[in-house]
Amino acid sequence: MDQFHDIRPYNDDEVAEVLNNLVETPDFINTIIGFRFAQWPKFLRAPLAFCVKLALKRQIANISNVHAFQMRVASYMERMIKTTTTNVEYRGIEKLEKGVGYLFLSNHRDIAMDPAFVNYGLYLAGLDTVRIAIGDNLLRRPFVSDLMRLNKSFIVKRSANGIREMMAAFGQLSAYISDSLMKDQANIWIAQKEGRAKDGLDQTDPAIIKMFFMSQKKEKIPFSDAMANLKIVPVSIAYEYDPCAFDKARELHQKSTTGSYEKAEFEDIDSIKNGIVGQKGKVVVTFGDVIKEGFETPEEFVAEVDRQIITNYAIQSTNKAALALQQGLPSSDSAFSNYLERCPDNLKDTVLAMYANPLKQQQKYLNE
Known part of the structure; x- marks a missing residue:
């Protein structure tokens, strides 16, 4: 039985069916129309939907595995870089070895673009792309979940209720990450804490480190050895301009003045869109050093992650x-x-x- 079936990315043999289902999903088609043809009159929606479906069917005809899907994503990424950045620079990527599974523990500014820029750098360097951790709070629309899982995303169950359900979710996640790194030699990307650092202060949540340790702790592996097994590399992502800065500031201002902030239903989806199309100026992605033995507690490990992310920030x-x-x-x-x-x-x-x-x-x- 596949113990990770409900959180893992899609496998190659699932890609064609998922893509065909997506093309037949009205919510997906309407979202594309709203994204690309927002200014067009509403009476043209029906013919537009027909044309969009036709175009998508042509594009997916030759996509039968995850690699082919990601090559399509890479072409969109190249276009986005040309239109929304002045320069993208990668530092420290030459230290990474092919065939080794790394856990990239990253600061977090943008929902979609942070792992996308890491992925693109790995792709350019001839290294394997990452499996991306994504919170289930972003997956309220089923087509978003399908798109993310096609692009090697796996699901973090943040909406789990109760201690027992939460511990089961964290245990499953920990086991999936350990298996990906140590058995599959796959790369993983995960943010250093839940949610973006909207105030620009990068700090690792110790709960993330404790979650990493859970699966190896069951096997009686000491903390220091367990963390070394995961080959954790802190990553610092720096944008000259944050396309979502004013929206983040609005949320922070409202929280500070009223004590609370309630997100709109699909506000995260809008943030993803704005992060993709917004102007970013220069972007610098810095890969730190693999953290090895010598850290005996999660707090000591967090201090080293924070040190690298903050001092390596461009x-x-x-x-x-x-x-x-x-x-x-x-x-x-x-x-x-x-x-x-x-x-x-x-x-x-x-x-x-x-x-x-x-x-x-x-x-x-x-x-x-």
Whole structure:
């Protein structure tokens, strides 16, 4: 029996059927129309739906496995990079070896683009793409779950209720990650904590590390050895501009002023869309060093992950400009000043903090 059937990515022999079902899913077709043809009059929706289905059927005709699907994704990724970034740079990727399964533990800024940029770098370097951890909170629409699992995503059951159900979900997840890394020699991407670091402060949740340990703990493997077995590589992703910055600031501002924030039903889907199409400027992805033996507790391990992610973070001109403005100094980045002019006045301080915090966090580490 496949103990991971409900969380794992789709296998090659499942791809064709899933794709054919997607093309026949009205919610999927209507979402594409809303994304690509939002300005078109509504009376054209029916003929548009017919044309979109026809075009999709042509595109999927030769896709019969996960690799072929990801090659199609790579072509869209290349187009997105050309239209929404000024440059994408990869640092430290030359340290990675082919045929080795790494667990990339990453800071988290963008729902879809963080693992996408890591994946693209691995693809360019001739390395295997990652299996991507994605929370089930993002999968409220079934077609989104299908698309993600076609692209080697596996599901983190954040909606599990009760201690027993949560422990069962974490145990299954831990076993899946360990099997992927040590048996399949597959690469894994997972964020350092649940949700994006909307305030720009990158901090690892110790619960993530404890979850990694669960499956090996059952086998009486010491913590230090278990973590070394997983070949964990901290990853720092730095965007010059965050396409979702103003939306994040709105959420943070509302929480600070009212004490709560309620997401719209499909707000995460909008964030995914905005992250893909929004302007990002320069993007730098830095791969740290594999963390080896010598860390005896989750807290010690977290401290090392945080140290690497924060000190390896590629400081952008926007980070420097934001800190200067916070300190009452003039900004030397006119593009960032123009960008801030588009920001609502009540959110400017929050946006400045979001951009300044990675630099402040790094300075604190380096000074210590």
